[in-house]
Amino acid sequence: GAGVSQSPSNKVTEKGKDVELRCDPISGHTALYWYRQSLGQGLEFLIYFQGNSAPDKSGLPSDRFSAERTGGSVSTLTIQRTQQEDSAVYLCASSLSPLGEVGPYNEQFFGPGTRLTVL
């Protein structure tokens, strides 16, 4: 079946412009995560959506970053007034259920990422 998809695969923008990154999770997956990965670094957690609950935004680096998830499916990460330090690969992951205390293991399935370059 289809995995997690992200678009665009590459985005080059000028400093100060706004960008929107899209994530299509696996159908039926209730949990959705956004991460970003700077060159040579590990993944940095950004935001987490679970079903219809309010998202956990604790990883967003500044108020220029926001995300929404419509209808419990597609998610959009928006970066306003982009800065050069925003350049990174933005990864989206989904899982069938949350990574909780009990229950079957729910591995995260990652998309291929969007490479954002801010000039």
Next chain:
Amino acid sequence: DAKTTQPNSMESNEEEPVHLPCNHSTISGTDYIHWYRQLPSQGPEYVIHGLTSNVNNRMASLAIAEDRKSSTLILHRATLRDAAVYYCILRDRLRGSNYKLTFGKGTLLTVNP
């Protein structure tokens, strides 16, 4: 954030076993140990996870120390396609009963032909 320690890089020869170590001395009693890997220019993919007992699946084996403060991911016969960054991960709590996986820098595995 939950802390794991891994070597920055390791090297192996094709068709030989590879043992990738991880230290997680602050692990709590209910925490699983998760391993993901990231092939070049791809998103991470799940490899294996375990709690206390050693685990095997089609990709790898996971050996967990008796005190759970360390674990070793074992690739029984490395192939060139196993060249990747391997992440040993504990979870961190978010709001309520939700959790996230905290990825460190991982171990870059190079497989020589």
